[in-house]
Amino acid sequence: MNNPLGNLEDDQEMPRFLISDLCAYLESYLSADHIREVYRAYLFGAEAHVGQHRKTGEPYIYHPVAVARILADMRMDYKCLMAAILHDVIEDTPTAKEQLADTFDGEIAELVDGVSKLSKIDFNSQAEAQAASLRKMLLAMTKDIRVILIKLADRLHNMRTLGVMKPEKTRRIAKETLDIFAPIANRLGINSMRLELEELGFAAYWPMRYRALKSAVTDARGHHRELVENVESAIRSRIEQEKMVGQVFGRQKHLYSIYKKMLKKKLSFSEVVDVFAFRIVVDAVDTCYRVLGVVHNLYKPMPGRFKDYIAIPKANGYQSLHTVLFGPQGIPIEIQIRTEEMDKLAESGIAAHWMYKTGEASGQWVKSRASDWLQNLLEMQQGVGDSVEFLEHVKVDLFPDEVYVFTPRGRIMVLPKGATVVDFAYSVHTDVGNTCVAARVDRRLVPLRTRLLNGQTVEIINSETAGPSPAWLNFVVTGKARANIRSYLKNLKTQEAVSLGRRLLERELELISLTLDDVDQETIDQILTEFRLEQLDDLMAGIALGDHMPMLLARRLAGEDLTQPVSESVLQQEVPAGSLAIKGTEGMVVNFAKCCRPIPDDAIVGVFNPGKGIVIHRQGCPNLGDYKKHGHKWIEAEWESDVEGEFATMIRVESGNQRGVLASVASVISQQGSNIEHVGSEERDGLSSTLVFVITVKNRQHLAKILRHVRSLPSIMRINRVK
Incomplete structure (x- = not known):
């Protein structure tokens, strides 16, 4: 059977895992009695799946055996292997959990049930069904970690044979793998499985990007093959000179990690500094630090790129020293230094409990x-x-x-x-x-x-x-x-919530010289009807739970109409018509402060200002200092995910004092889809001048694009957003 994802290993045949091969392999670490039990599980599973075939056309039992082989490579115990062979019998055959418990034992039945999807319950959507099944599996995992190991092995084999699926299903499974299963493998420290899941998921979800990046990495390694060999040789020689023992491995950086770094930091491939990586495996922890000194003497370290995961391991238990050096020709190279045990644990994670039976502190x-x-x-x-x-x-x-x-x-x-x-x-x-x-x-x-x-x-x-x-x-x-x-x-008790909500509302009413008793019943009934509430206590509870803002309700109860536009202010600009920019502000007057001019994607905070509604400032705006004495007027605020419209912001451009600069800058701003609301010019000296523009943008990305294009003009010396 040819590899469906041919873009991964073009000429490699996908292996078929037969039960005879599995049993022969198990002889290396299991007893004969345990191997017989695994074979008994195989006979049961083969009979249960008789007549069923995979999309590849092969008998279905090939898949559970392949899953068991993956777990056998991790040296899992025989009951885990039995559950792996039986992992689909509850879900895909008439076999019941009780039958497995009777035929084998309750432990194996629980493992199989933990991996099985919830297929006999009706859900409103596929997303809900998927989430419920994953929730069931994760909770079963908290009782027995082997549940997730079986599921990870199951997903790994499915990813290896994903190419026979329809494109839309391929992308859905690949996305779930990248979003859920590869991160779980990482969280449990099983690096080898995580890398393969990410590689297969990347190739299936973004095939064009995968092929382009793989080609770029292959070319880069080909052009620098001699460099890699020289670095390996130089490190090895220097370690031997210092009479230390260590193995040096040059390795290719994982494609998906390169892709994520390029995406997150908006880098081109040539800007990714650690495509070339080397691993040094030594015998003891103190040797790790001595080798670190050796490589820092051999090549100059890059400032700020050293991490000590030996002293402070990662959350998944990973331990190693990481450093980035300026290698030959100034090419950055990443070095990882660890002991042999750390190297095993880095690849196996939680599975090392079964693979090595280690009692060392790092394993614990x-x-x-x-x-x-x-x-x-x-x-x-x-x-x-x-x-x-x-x-x-x-x-x-x-x-x-x-x-x-x-x-x-x-x-x-x-x-x-x-x-x-x-x-x-x-x-x-x-x-x-x-x-x-x-x-x-x-x-x-x-x-x-x-x-x-x-x-x-x-x-x-x-x-x-x-x-x-x-x-x-x-x-x-x-x-x-x-x-x-x-x-x-x-879970706040209703009476506690009502009491808290009442206190919050009365505090706001007191600021405008009112009490709740002063409010007529007709106004209260009108608000209750608007919010579809039956009684005043429901409104109070809603305030306590954060459903309603007490300062706005106080104004409503005082008879103010919050939907009327406010008068133009020197400090405020109104929200663009027809758009809801800030979450939770339906029916409220929202203004954006002109002092800091926030735009979508800025970190923001809201301040309640009587007569002006909610005024949105950028976090860190100097004018917020005036409100620190009135913390109760602060409102947590964030942008809606689909903000539309244009927002005014101010930029400052410093340029050479040349004829036509203003026209050139204005032309570029216009070409990028922005409108200039105001422009001012201030001559600093005979050689340069400063232009200040108030322009409209859609968000921070739009602003960055404008700044980048203006900066490319030959006469521009500096450009920045006015804070």
Whole structure:
């Protein structure tokens, strides 16, 4: 059978895994009794799947045997292999879970059931069915990690034979692989499986991009083959001179990681610095650091590109020293230095528990990190509503660009990049997160929304009477924090929510010299009808849960019409007609501050201003300082995902004092689809001048495009957005 994804290995034949081959291989590490049990599972599975064929035309049983062979390469135990051979019998045949338990045992039945999809329940959509099945599998994984290992092996073999599927199904399966299964393999530290899943998913989802990038990498390696050989030889020789023992391997950078880096940092292929990579495997940890000194003496290190994952391992247990050097001809090369055990664990992750039976501290670290993540999954499961929401929380935790911070006692906490103080609090314990009111980062008081950086020490300040705020959902990034906040808010007792909402509303009414008793019943009834609520207590509870803004309701209860346009102000500009730019502002007057002129994709904050509605500023705007004394007027704000219209912003252009510069700049701005609302000129000296433009743009990307084209004009010395 030819490889369906011929663009991966053009001339390679896909192997067929026969039970005789599997049993012969198992003799290398299983007893004869256990091999007989595996063969008994095969006979049961072959009979159950009799008459069934795969899209490739081969008997269906070939697939479960191939899955078992993948797990055998990971040295999995015999019950895991039996469950792998039987993994589709509940889903695709009349076989029941109870029959498996009777024929084999309950452990194998649970493993098979954990991998099986929920096919006998009606769902409203395919996405809901997929999410429910994944939720079932992930929760089964928390009881027995082998469930996910079987599923990963199943997905890997399916990806190897994906080319026989219809294009739309191929892309759907490939996307699910890249979004869910490859990240899970990474989270469990199984690097070898992750790399192949990513490679196959990349080739299936973006075949043209895959082929173009593969060709570019092949050409680059061909042109620099001699360079790679020289670097390997030079490192090897220098290590021998220092009387150390180590193996040096030149390796090709993983295509999907190159693609993600190009995409994330908007780099061309030639700008990706670590296409050339070398791995040095040594005998002991202290040798790793000595070898680091050797390579830094051999080639100049690139500033800011050294990472010590030995002292502080990654969340999945990965350990290694990473450094980037300026190699021969100034070409950047990446060096990874690790021990033999670290190298094994880097490839096998949690599977190393079965492969090497290691009792070393590093092996225990992998198991510990996996256990922490599984515990987080259980906590998230308890706090979410439907399966789709649960899956979204899981996805958040599967993509952690990591930040390492410390507790006051020196314990290392690993969080996703962009994590805030609140995320840290929930990572310590759910109760710590639910009751946090402030924090000290490196002994300085900071707001709860502060994003954490590597190496900081974080101390949480708690209050027993405090509770999560709905506003936290706008800045937390971990699935655990988000799930626990939502769970707390959903489970607030009705009377507590009513009491809290009433206090919030009365505080806002007091600012405009009113009480709730002063409001006539007709006005209250009108608002209840508008929000489709039955009684005033429902409105109060909605305020506590973040469904309604108390300062806006106070104005409505005072008889103000919030839908009327405000008068033109020196500091504000109105929202473009016909567009809803800010989430949650339906029916409200929204203005954009002219002092900082926010545009879509800017980080923003809203401030309630009586008579002017909600005024949106860019975060960090100097004028926000005036509102710090009135924190209750601050509103968490974010852009709608599909903002339309044009927004005014200001740019400053410094140019040579030449004739026609203004016309040239104006022409370029116009060509890029922007309108100039105002322009001013200020001559600095006889050689240069400064032009200030107020232009309209759709978003930050549109602005960046304009700046790039104006910057390319020969007379332009500098251009920037006015902050």
